[in-house]
Amino acid sequence: MKDEQVQSHRRSDEAADWLARLSTNKISNADLDAFWAWRRDPLNRAAYERMEDFNATARGLRDDPDMRAAVQEAMTRRPWWRSILAALSFPRG
Numbered sequence: 001m002k003d004e005q006v007q008s009h010r011r012s013d014e015a016a017d018w019l020a021r022l023s024t025n026k027i028s029n030a031d032l033d034a035f036w037a038w039r040r041d042p043l044n045r046a047a048y049e050r051m052e053d054f055n056a057t058a059r060g061l062r063d064d065p066d067m068r069a070a071v072q073e074a075m076t077r078r079p080w081w082r083s084i085l086a087a088l089s090f091p092r093g
Contacts, residue, residue, distance in 0.1 A: 011047035014038065019051050 018035055021027060039045050061067045 007043075008047075011044055012051065014044070015047040015051040018048060019055060 018038065021031060022035065039048060
């Protein structure tokens with residue numbers, strides 16, 4: 001079971017890498033050939049399709065008003081470590 005999980009994670013990582021590489025404007029014919037060879041394996045193809053679905057879902061959230069508000073709030077929030085430093089700081093005299 002553990003080996004299956006490791007293989008599944010590896011396939012997902014590879015699928016994410018391929019999705020990122022294929023999304024660039026500069027990809028060689030050799031890379032495309034390597035992708036199609038990799039994708040021939042049904043488990044790799046399934047992992048890639050899951051990654052495409054995830055990517056499409058994430059892109060769909062880009063214009064969601066609640067998601068935009070959450071991103072804006074996160075971008076303006078003070079980093080967590082500054083709050084800890086402020087709590088641990090001693091008054092300077």
